[in-house]
Amino acid sequence: MLTITDLSLTEAKVRHLSGLTASFQPGTLTTILGRTGAGKTSLMRAIAGLLTPDSGRIALAGSDWTRLPPWKRPVAMVTQQFINYPHLNVRDNVAFPLVRAGVAKPEAAAKADAALTRVGLATMMDRRPSELSGGQQQRVAIARALVKKAPVLLLDEPFVNLDYKLREAFREDLVELLATETGTTVLYASTEPREALQMGDQIILMAEGRIVQSGQPRSVFAAPASLTAAQVINDPPINPIPFRQANVADFGALGQHPFRLPPGAYTLGLRAADIHPGGPHQAEVTLTEVTGSETITHLRLSGQHLVMQEKSVVPRTPGDQLGVSLDLGAGLVFGADGARKEI
Amino acid sequence: MYRQKYLFLLPGLLVLVAIILFPLLFTIRVSFSSWDVYNPGLNWVGGENYGRLWEDARYWEALLRLTGLTVGTVLLQYTLGFALALLVWREVVARRLFRVLFLIPMMTTPVVMSVLWRTIFHESLGPLNPILEGIGIGAVPWLSQSTWSFIAVMIVEIWQWTPFMFLLLLAGLLSLPNEPFLAAKIDGAGPIRTFLSVTFPMLGAISVGAILIRLIEASKIMETVYVLTSGGPGTSTETSSYYIYIRGMRDFQIGYSAALSLTYLIIMIVTLTIVAKLLVRALVRDQA
Structure with missing residues (x-):
């Protein structure tokens, strides 16, 4: 189980997270819902180790991660930007985390091919990311995250930079893909209440760096604990x-x-x-x-x-x-x- | 009327002929002559100068020495330049100051730099030997012993041109996107692995450019040798350019030095073309 305890984070003298406490069960998808600037990305980055919290604790199955460098954390992440390695072809991009983990190159390439086939890029393995569309580039990033088989998968608004129709299609594909990732703790950050209500087993509402409510998506929607929670989970706003x-x-x-x-x-x-x-x-x-x-x-x-x-x-x-x-x-x-x- | 368009090409063609073609063709013609201090003029001697060149061991030794000097200095300049660029690439205290300081040697003219270093290397009056003695290494015959003279020339070249590598590689580093470095951290790559798998390959094209420019420049090394060692002791630091200068300007063997120059030019063009292709294949993925 992934747990965060009393997590606070300040960056460039701006408070991004204030005393966050939450736990995430293996095999569940938790949607973190909040408006822009609510602290979703900061939370994801703190879990990934890309930002260092001022105080608090991050632990997976009791093992403390708080001061562990990012490259030693068993985490995979897909971000808002289409992040890939521009100097590598699509196959090598996806194989990268496996090779780093010590998997033999032929085996890593075979697993990368399988992951790329799953995300519908079987015919584009030898291309460079710059030769792909935005949606295809993000599929490469998703394949790279999935192939790692990390116990924690962080999805930070992965489809926010795609057009509406593509976003809808990708969301359905992602739900199917994640269904096979049994035992993985998935955190999905979103600004869209509709998306959050559709996708998550659990929902966490964030505002101004704090968790304002968490629970089952339907029950949180039906009974928001506060006006702030009601404003976060309703679209159009309440x-x-x-x-x-x-x-x-x-x-x-x-x-x-x-x-x-x-x-x-x-x-x-x-x-x-x-x-x-x-x-x-x-x-x-x-x-x-x-x-x-x-x-x-x-x-x-x-x-x-x-x-x-x-x-x-x-x-x-x-x-x-x-x-x-x-x-x-x-x-x-x-x-x-x-x-x-x-x- | 329509043919008049060619008139507009004329100024450019004239400049080309004046500064490139004429000197080149004239040098080729001179290389087949016996023009020297006793017989000035274009007296045709066929391939005599080229035959003499083929048997001139001093010329080939100078070329071999130049190869060692060029490869050694450029590799060290690249390594040091890369290290310095990495040092001031990210957030470090007073990085702007360091960036300017690192460029100062390049801004100084080679002759001034060589005079300065000759003073530093001076075996009895220079400041370097007392320092070496003070730390227990002992005095070094910088300019009076063959190997040390060669090392002294290398040190000055590295000192002067490492900033050039630093400048190009820092510009390259600063232009790199930040996202692949975030991805590498998430994908399990520590700092060393990130450098080897992300930073270095992404700077491949710039590295090739920087190394080639320096190889071309280093293969013409002249001022440092002239001021620092005059090619000595003996001929131990004599490079091709300096040897050609001696034959042409000191001994006034114009015909022979023209043959030396042309041979040197052809060898450089062929060698650097091959080196460029090898570098591109090694450092720039999928472009070889």
Whole structure:
């Protein structure tokens, strides 16, 4: 089991990780979800040994890695950039970690060929990385990571620099490839909640260098522990709507709702899918994004910025007036300290 | 009208003829003459000068000495230049200062550098022998004994031209992408293995260029020998260029020195072409 304990890391006087503690079971895929700058890459690099933590401990099966140089750690890693050896052909690129590990060259070449066949590059083994497309270069990097058979596999947003369609296809391929890697602890960093919810056995939400929540993807999505966690795991981001609780929850111009809460100030986290077109509230359209078969509409309603998600393509123009309804009862309630309250 | 375009080539062709073709053709013609201090002029003697050259042991010894000197100094310049470049490549204290300091020998003219080193090597007045004596090695006959004179010439050449290697290799190192080095760390390669498997091969093309430039320059070595040892003691540090200079400028055997020069030129062109091909095959993958 890979464990990190109270891990903190500062680089160039900027705090990247603050007191991270987590454990990762062998044979599981953990998705680390967070926005850019949340500390995902720093965590991956600290585990790989490319960054040295200020304090804390990294251990695999009880063996302390914290001060171990990266080349002595049984880790494989695929990064956002398509990292390969430009002076070696594709086969030698993939065989590189095996040769370094002392595997005889013919055996390493045979294993590299097999790995390249698995990632669909059987016909390109003698080419240089510069002669491949971005997607193919990343497949080479994935093959190199898989061929090493390391007990820890770190995938740091491996598809972020690929186009949308290619990313979808690669994600499916990767899930198939990883299914055969039994016993490997896989960490997959992502900024996309949808990807994280699809892929992981476990999910870790990160924000500002801290773990804000971890657990089963579905349960974390259904019950985020805090407003920050809710904002990280929802795409489009959750709509934070402040309200005051007296006898009922008072949302001002947005109406009231019969929550049973102690009196005080709260924030309702309303998912974009819980705002619907057609309703009593007149909102102004400020921006429309059509993503595939969905429409994300940004609205201004009573001075509040809201995001609405519809499962259809609806042409709208900024400045349009639109009647909307808010399903306040479906929202999540967070206290003044940001923690979620049961309602 | 259309033919007038060739007129535009004329200035370039004239310069080419003036600075390359004419001297070359004239030298070829002179090499077949007996032009010397007693018989100036282009008196045709056929291949007499070339026959004499073939039996001139001093010329071939100088060529052999030059080969040793060139290969030895360039290899050491490359090794030291690479080591210095690696030293100031990454984050080290005052690396900018070191980068400038390492270049100073190259900025000094070879004659000035050789005069300076002649003073340093001076066996009774120079500062080097007292230092060597002080650390228990003892005085060395730097400029009066054959082997030590040869080593002295090598030291000056290495001192002067290592910065050139340093400059080219540092530029090469600084232009390398960082990503393969990250990958090598992850793939289990320590610092030495990373150097052998990533840094060195990625600098293959630059290494070939730097070595070839220095081989060409080193094969023309003249000033250092002239100032430091005058080819001595005896002929122990005499190189081809210096021997040709003696025959042509000191003995005024113009016809013979032209034959020596042309033979030397052909040998250099053939040798360096072969060396270039071998270096490319050895250091630049898949381009041989």
